[in-house]
Amino acid sequence: MTDAVVDAAAKMQLADAPVDPNAPKLVLDEETGEMVSKGELKKRLAKRAKKAIKEKNKDDKKNVAATTAAAQDGATPKKQTPKPEEAPIDTQAMFKQGFLNDVYNERPVKPVFTRFPPEPNGFLHIGHAKAIAINFGFAKYHGGNCYLRFDDTNPEAEEEIYFTAIEDTVRWLGFTPYKITYSSDNFQKLYDLAEKLIGLDKAYVCHCNDDEIKLQRGGEKGSSPRFRCKHAEQSVEENLQKFRDMRDGKYKPREAFLRMKQDITDGNPQMWDLAAYRVLDKPHHRTGSQWKIYPTYDFTHCLCDSFEGITHSLCTTEFVLSRVSYEWLNKSLEVYEPMQREYGRLSLSGTVLSKRKLKELVDRKIVRGWDDPRLYTLIAVRRRGVPPGAILEFVNELGVTTSNSIIQIVRFEQTIRRYLERTVPRLMLVLDPVPVVIEDADEFDGSELTVPFSSKNAAMGDHKIKFTKTVYIDRSDFREVDSKDYFRLAPGKTVGLLQAPFPIKATSFTKDETTGKVTEIRAVFDRETKKPKTFIQWVGTDGSRKCEVRVYNQLFKSENPAAAEGGWLSDINPESEVVYPDALIESGFDEVKRRAPWPEAAGESELGKGGPESVRFQAMRVAYFALDKESTDDKIVLNRIVSLKEDKEKN
Numbered sequence: 001m002t003d004a005v006v007d008a009a010a011k012m013q014l015a016d017a018p019v020d021p022n023a024p025k026l027v028l029d030e031e032t033g034e035m036v037s038k039g040e041l042k043k044r045l046a047k048r049a050k051k052a053i054k055e056k057n058k059d060d061k062k063n064v065a066a067t068t069a070a071a072q073d074g075a076t077p078k079k080q081t082p083k084p085e086e087a088p089i090d091t092q093a094m095f096k097q098g099f100l101n102d103v104y105n106e107r108p109v110k111p112v113f114t115r116f117p118p119e120p121n122g123f124l125h126i127g128h129a130k131a132i133a134i135n136f137g138f139a140k141y142h143g144g145n146c147y148l149r150f151d152d153t154n155p156e157a158e159e160e161i162y163f164t165a166i167e168d169t170v171r172w173l174g175f176t177p178y179k180i181t182y183s184s185d186n187f188q189k190l191y192d193l194a195e196k197l198i199g200l201d202k203a204y205v206c207h208c209n210d211d212e213i214k215l216q217r218g219g220e221k222g223s224s225p226r227f228r229c230k231h232a233e234q235s236v237e238e239n240l241q242k243f244r245d246m247r248d249g250k251y252k253p254r255e256a257f258l259r260m261k262q263d264i265t266d267g268n269p270q271m272w273d274l275a276a277y278r279v280l281d282k283p284h285h286r287t288g289s290q291w292k293i294y295p296t297y298d299f300t301h302c303l304c305d306s307f308e309g310i311t312h313s314l315c316t317t318e319f320v321l322s323r324v325s326y327e328w329l330n331k332s333l334e335v336y337e338p339m340q341r342e343y344g345r346l347s348l349s350g351t352v353l354s355k356r357k358l359k360e361l362v363d364r365k366i367v368r369g370w371d372d373p374r375l376y377t378l379i380a381v382r383r384r385g386v387p388p389g390a391i392l393e394f395v396n397e398l399g400v401t402t403s404n405s406i407i408q409i410v411r412f413e414q415t416i417r418r419y420l421e422r423t424v425p426r427l428m429l430v431l432d433p434v435p436v437v438i439e440d441a442d443e444f445d446g447s448e449l450t451v452p453f454s455s456k457n458a459a460m461g462d463h464k465i466k467f468t469k470t471v472y473i474d475r476s477d478f479r480e481v482d483s484k485d486y487f488r489l490a491p492g493k494t495v496g497l498l499q500a501p502f503p504i505k506a507t508s509f510t511k512d513e514t515t516g517k518v519t520e521i522r523a524v525f526d527r528e529t530k531k532p533k534t535f536i537q538w539v540g541t542d543g544s545r546k547c548e549v550r551v552y553n554q555l556f557k558s559e560n561p562a563a564a565e566g567g568w569l570s571d572i573n574p575e576s577e578v579v580y581p582d583a584l585i586e587s588g589f590d591e592v593k594r595r596a597p598w599p600e601a602a603g604e605s606e607l608g609k610g611g612p613e614s615v616r617f618q619a620m621r622v623a624y625f626a627l628d629k630e631s632t633d634d635k636i637v638l639n640r641i642v643s644l645k646e647d648k649e650k651n
């Protein structure tokens with residue numbers, strides 16, 4: 001055979017199948033981040049298991065006393081964290097059993113109507129994802145519908161951008177509002193009902209100030225007897241006149257307000273003659289300067305629920321006491337009565353969610369904006385590349401009860417990781433590239449390799465990449481001085497290159513004497529070693545592209561930034577964003593981008609409709625990544641969604 005024929009044969013073989021049919025099926029050693037054969041991994045795991053048992057026996061002895069004490073205190077033992085390989089959970093489980101099933105059974109009607117009622121005064125955060133999943137999911141599960149209702153009764157805090165962002169987020173999570181409504185659409189109807197309430201002698205216009213009201217409600221510690229002020233004695237006519245005067249701008253803010261005549265003797269403070277209307281001389285973004293009075297949450301919410309025929313009004317447990325006034329008002333006005341029930345809030349530890357704190361981080365430029373991938377607003381979580389389906393799975397996994405839950409970020413990340421593991425393609429990426437010249441690779445230079453996008457899911461298909469005589473590997477995969485317990489590349493040592501024709505053995509390297517950094521490695525194919533202990537990823541010189549990679553770690557050092565010495569701002573992790581400006585991604589990236597969204601599910605299903613963040617992939621041995629919105633045709637910017645494994649940063 002001539003050289004040219006050898007060449008062609010070699011190339012064909014490469015394009016058609018993995019080069020070495022005997023090549024071991026590779027799996028990730030999560031402990032070291034190395035790709036190794038199944039056999040090698042088995043050996044390693046057995047060794048580690050032995051070690052772990054030894055350690056555990058030691059620990060058990062130490063911990064026995066402590067555990068017994070904790071059990072006596074009623075503490076729940078630490079739950080085992082689910083393994084990434086576990087089967088996906090039933091995404092409707094939370095509606096089939098437990099709290100939400102009970103809620104439905106209390107009022108087993110059809111069709112179900114629910115609502116998600118955010119105040120448009122900020123961006124939604126991860127906690128709201130639970131509210132969205134519950135309200136939209138509950139209606140959907142029972143074949144009903146959910147409204148997106150903007151609870152816009154406070155013109156002081158509301159802004160246009162929030163309306164758009166909130167609606168976008170709901171749709172991104174995969175839900176379609178039955179209708180988009182605004183509490184403010186009902187201002188006239190609400191006003192008329194307020195007059196009706198006055199007519200029923202169940203509301204009065206009060207002129208008391210804050211101190212007087214406090215006293216009426218039992219004083220400083222609630223220890224003095226509660227009583228009603230003299231305004232409660234006014235006649236219906238007088239109240240009606242005064243209320244109309246409020247409406248007509250005859251009172252300044254705080255000079256008068258409408259109070260519901262509930263039950264001041266009741267043990268529940270939500271029955272102590274709550275405010276129904278206040279004077280506020282502020283234009284409203286929808287009703288302009290039409291109104292000088294605005295209804296309160298307590299007056300508005302239950303009535304809007306009633307107008308919309310909400311069957312199950314689901315909210316968080318801080319509204320438990322409000323349920324009584326909610327029911328009282330609808331009953332008093334003899335309107336349709338929805339049923340309010342309350343579930344526990346979801347919070348994340350190790351971060352901040354309050355609008356004030358987020359604003360401070362943005363204003364001080366500690367983060368890149370409200371959607372900085374290190375934050376837990378839903379626009380940030382989205383930009384980071386977390387798929388909507390993973391968020392819904394997370395909410396489902398936690399389940400819904402009446403208890404508030406504070407969840408660690410690592411727990412959220414576990415769900416994301418598991419979700420991505422089964423749904424996104426794999427590519428090779430090198431964060432900090434060093435060239436390796438394979439001296440005897442001329443015959444394979446420029447040859448095509450066919451590489452599957454996933455070793456687990458054949459349906460993802462495959463793509464072609466070019467093998468080249470010079471390849472880039474990660475700086476961390478080479479050591480100048482070899483040692484016995486090191487299994488990657490070093491002078492005289494052999495390592496496998498994922499999908500490549502043969503393993504390579506380093507022969508020499510050069511260094512930049514000023515920086516001390518390795519600038520080039522020379523190597524040769526090791527055609528003898530059929531099964532190298534370890535495989536590493538690489539990127540060829542043909543078709544690969546430079547990219548900026550942003551690796552995100554937790555924004556705060558501690559689990560409770562609020563308690564940090566020196567205040568929450570001194571708890572910022574200086575390593576929360578690590579940028580690799582010269583990373584290289586293999587050519588398969590173009591196809592991954594073209595075929596996005598990955599996965600084709602949950603809100604991003606229409607091809608091409610997902611934003612850049614829907615271009616998701618696993619960079620083998622590195623982490624999961626998504627394309628950042630700052631990417632352009634000329635510059636790829638990638639965000640790390642999550643690491644491949646909890647905690648352990650790759651060396």
Ligand SMILES: Nc1ncnc2c1ncn2[C@@H]1O[C@H](COP(=O)(O)OP(=O)(O)OP(=O)(O)O)[C@@H](O)[C@H]1O
Nearest residue numbers: 117118119127128130131314315316344345346347
């Ligand atoms: N952390 C949370 N977990 C679950 N549901 C939440 C959470 N925060 C808000 N919700 C629910 O989302 C819906 C809309 O919330 P809205 O924006 O009006 O709430 P909020 O309590 O003002 O939120 P914030 O936490 O921004 O102050 C409400 O029904 C509310 O009960």
Ligand SMILES: NC(=O)CC[C@H](N)C(=O)O
Nearest residue numbers: 117118119151314315319
């Ligand atoms: N009942 C509810 O769900 C409360 C919604 C309301 N927008 C709030 O202040 O949180």
